[in-house]
Amino acid sequence: MKMTPWREIATPHDDVLKGTFKQAEFAADISQVKAGNAGPEYQNPVNFFERTFITEGMRLLLDSVVKRISGKGGDPVIQLQTAFGGGKTHTLLSVYHLAEGKASASDLRGIAPILDDAGVTSLPQAAIAVIDGNQLSPSQPKKRGNVEVRTLWGEIAWQIGGDSGYSLVADADREGTSPGKEVLIELLKKYAPVVILMDEMVAYVRQLEEGKSYPGGTFDSNLSFIQALTEAVAAVPNALLLATLPESDTETGSVMGQKSLDALEKYFGRIQAIWKPVATEEAFEIVRRRLFNTINDTQAVDSICDSFAEFYRDNAEAFPNEVQEASYLRRLKNSYPIHPEVFTRLYEDWSSLDKFQRTRGVLQLLATVIYRLWKDGSAEPMIMPGSLPLYDPNVKNQSIYYLPQGWDPVIDKDVDGENSEPADIDTKIPHIGACYGARRAARTIFMGSAPSVQGQTVRGIEIKRIVLGAAHPETKPAIFSDAVNRLKDRLHYLNVDSDRYWFDTRPNLRREMEERKRRFDDKEDVFPEISARLGKIVNKGFFSGVHIFTASSDIPDTLDLRLVILPPDKPHSKTCEMATVAAKEILVKRGSAPRQHQNRIVFMAPDYDNLPRLKDQVKTYLAWKSIVDDVKQMRVNLDMLQTKQAEQNMENAFGGLNRMVSECYQWLMCPVQFPSRKGGVVTIEWENFRLNTSSKSIISEVEDKLVSEEMVLKVWSPIHLDNMLKQWFWKEDQQELKTQRLWGDICNYLYLPRLLDSSVLQKAIESGVSSKDYFAFADGYSGGQYKGFKFGHPASVVIDDSSVIMSLQQAQEYQAKLDEEARKKSEAEKPKPSVSGTDNGDDGGGLTPPTLGGDDTVPPAQKSTRFYSTIDLEAQTSRMKFDDIYQEIITLLTSKPGVNVRVKLDIEADASEGFDDNVQRAVRENCSTLDFKEAEFED
Known part of the structure; x- marks a missing residue:
């Protein structure tokens, strides 16, 4: 709900409203009143008491005066x-008008009760x-x-x-x-x-x-x-x-x-003074009567003050405990339209200054403030410390009049004004600038800290008091906390110790830090620090190597997948091609030689817009670090507080550096090529992806992005492999391909898919050869035969220079050939039927089968029930040979049920110079994993 501005409820007196007052008029001059030459607010007794709030001390004094004059x-x-x-x-004037008797006591506001208490009628x-x-x-x-x-x-x-x-x-x-x-x-x-x-x-x-x-x-x-x-x-x-x-x-x-x-x-001093100084609560009414006309719309005042009290209750953790008390609502209403925190700061802090006058000084300052706010059309619900218009020369001069020399640059640079740092923050950060959060926070800090001196043990005000002086129900407390955090990172005169903030005329270490920042060179100092930071937060992940700011000649041209991180002077944006140019140079060449395996590199590049912030953050960290180092080496002499601040600032800058590196290095760049409609491929293009900078791990985000965008395949379907082979490899005169060459081509050419490693190709082939829909695989080709031919059967695939992958057409033709050979072999091995004579009573002679045991039938031959064999294998070809053994022997033996086949493998190895300890350990572990019964090395 929109709150009614104070200027629509409380109207200042004409002299304040029009700015026609003179500062001297706030200084009551009793001799001018005696001579009849004072202004009406002092000369006329009715007007004087109308604008005078009779404090407790004044009431006691006037009671004694009334009794004395009356002889009682x-x-x-x-x-x-x-x-x-x-x-x-001001008190002398009260006594003067009372004793002079030019106006009836009943016409003097607040006097009648005093006469009644003293028992005096006139x-x-x-x-x-x-x-x-x-x-x-x-x-x-x-x-x-x-x-x-x-x-x-x-x-x-x-x-x-x-x-x-x-x-x-x-x-x-x-x-x-x-x-x-x-x-x-x-x-x-x-x-x-x-x-x-x-x-x-x-x-x-x-x-x-x-x-x-x-x-x-x-x-x-x-x-x-x-x-x-x-x-x-x-x-x-x-x-x-x-x-x-x-x-x-x-x-x-x-x-x-x-x-x-x-x-x-x-x-x-013989008579004890009965005077009591003005209390802060009494100051509310003194100021309000002197500066404002009587407020008649008490309902509107109550509504606004209730809104403030509710605002403080709803955000209790952001404000001091005292504002939760019921008495604070009363203070709000008593001081309206000025917030109680204004009086607290003036009467508790500013009144300690030698030149500051408790009543007159407050009136002079606030009258100047109210005039400027009225002139500017202030729409705030109350006048608060954060409302102090220090951009106005009169307000600024009135404020620093009571302070030591040197506050002009503090206000102009760090507190208020069009060219101040808080104004710049408000301009550049919309959610803060919407309520002038940085300026309101800086003004509040100034009002609460300017009177403090270097000798004080505890200086400044807490963050909760800053929020109290700046926030009102139409804002959010968190905005001002955020503003304070940004102020402490940029202001030169703002000092911070734990949770307390204050301004001082002596520049804080930030100015020294800013001067040191200029000493650092981008390539000599900044880039190495960014490189070191990247080296700590970017691990390898699924890459074989991560190359940070590495020259093209030093990036290996191998079959391994690599991530190349470009240096800060090669940023990327939609309008900046510097990163693309640098990446392409690395992609096509390794030093002066052409790069063969172009499909094994992806790139990361810094963001053009975020790069200045990162470089500035690095210089900030290096500057604070140099100050801390100089203190440790006793090259710089700082007090304990400044040393603590320098160390804290260095830690804060260091802590924010990793975050800013992640925010800056947000571009993933992948080179690709696409088929041309006319055949062949087009020139190299770049797929650029923006990374999620809030991810906890940069490398995890890179991996996820590459996989989700299919720039790197961790799993490959055999159908996609088959389609690729049909598109790019199978020709009328070429229907087979060595797997090592296939893997090499995949690593070389950007128009082919980018696989994580050779195991992805291996598994795709294994999956494909288990059916008869795609292709076949063989361990090698020799003597017109494909060794270890697999088509429609599970296979164990290796990627090497002897194994081959065969097109579906060639696989079917070769399978048909094998089937035919097997058929012929089977027919040749079938047993021929026996030839026997028949006795027809002829005299001619036929062969008569022999008889055994008097039986007239021939007993069948007895079948073999056990098979065993032994073969010596060469280590280099043992895998291929074992596949043949399995296919040609073991498969036949197990073709009928009820056959129990046991396969034993004996391995003997001799080394004239002995086996290394590492080899022995690895072999023993592997044998144990593979369930070998025996695995021993002998001397």
């Missing part, structure tokens, strides 16, 4: 001593004397009516009683000596009730150099007067003296000023 008790002498800008003069009009130490000079008398006034006592007497009152101290005024307590008591009683307001007394007394006499008296005479005055006021029941003294050395000034303060404190 109260403190006669009150000393106000707070920090610079703590509201002392206040008498008092005679008021106002002494402004910054206006009076001990060396310059002033013309007052008909008299010339020289001293403090003369000025007070004239302001209380005019020429008549002055006459009581005229002699003491001319001589510069204190009139004494009795004269002062007489003066106060004559014109009572009397209120004496003394502001900036140290500023007056410190002008009186010891040992010198002035028209206004001497240092000692003025101190004697102060002592007499405090005693006289205490003696008159309805007389009151209220004096302000500074608390900080900034206001005290010189040594003489400090001495003056010590002396005045001695006299004014």
